[in-house]
């Protein structure tokens with residue numbers, strides 16, 4: 001579970017995130033929607049402990065700055081953070097060793113196969129395409145078998161088949177009880193979601209569960225609460 005309580009992040013006098021309280025529950029896919037500049041990445045980076053903020057953030061019951069929290073969550077950033085001169089296999093071993101993982105090679109093999117990266121195992125990160133880098137970034141987040149998964153715009157750079165594969169992975173993780181918290185713009189491709197928070201100008205303007213949608217679509221709700229067309 002990921003929980004935010006009264007989180008505010010300011011840049012100078014400007015509040016990029018303003019008093020946000022929200023939860024991403026185990027076994028659910030929770031999406032964070034909002035127009036450009038609404039504060040989505042700022043929230044995700046605050047949860048990942050990459051930014052200072054006011055308020056409280058917990059991951060699996062631990063303050064997000066603790067080692068226990070860090071061990072519990074996987075983070076897939078908007079732009080993959082990789083080492084240019086390490087191969088795919090070396091990245092996987094690096095994370096396996098940093099997190100003291102045991103059966104990570106087996107898990108990595110499963111995702112490498114799924115993402116068709118098998119013939120690139122020995123390629124350097126700088127030799128990978130944008131989509132391949134994104135896939136490697138996902139593999140690295142997944143080999144720790146996270147209890148919570150934090151995802152910032154996961155589909156950028158992925159081809160349609162890989163987007164489907166990614167949703168299949170998220171679906172399986174949800175079945176396994178993982179709390180998935182994902183920011184995205186591609187509302188049209190959101191087949192799998194359980195709860196949504198819509199953000200505008202740094203504030204949560206709408207929280208909705210899928211079963212509450214009725215005849216509306218999530219896109220219609222998004223436009224209604226953000227004034228976007």
Ligand SMILES: Nc1ncnc2c1ncn2[C@@H]1O[C@H](COP(=O)(O)OP(=O)(O)OP(=O)(O)O)[C@@H](O)[C@H]1O
Pocket residue numbers: 011016034035036037038039040041042043
């Ligand atoms: N380092 C920074 N310094 C000053 N302002 C910043 C900084 N980072 C973000 N902001 C501002 O904070 C606000 C929220 O930015 P953020 O990147 O969180 O938005 P977003 O919802 O992720 O947008 P997008 O959909 O375009 O990725 C924006 O107005 C942005 O200009």
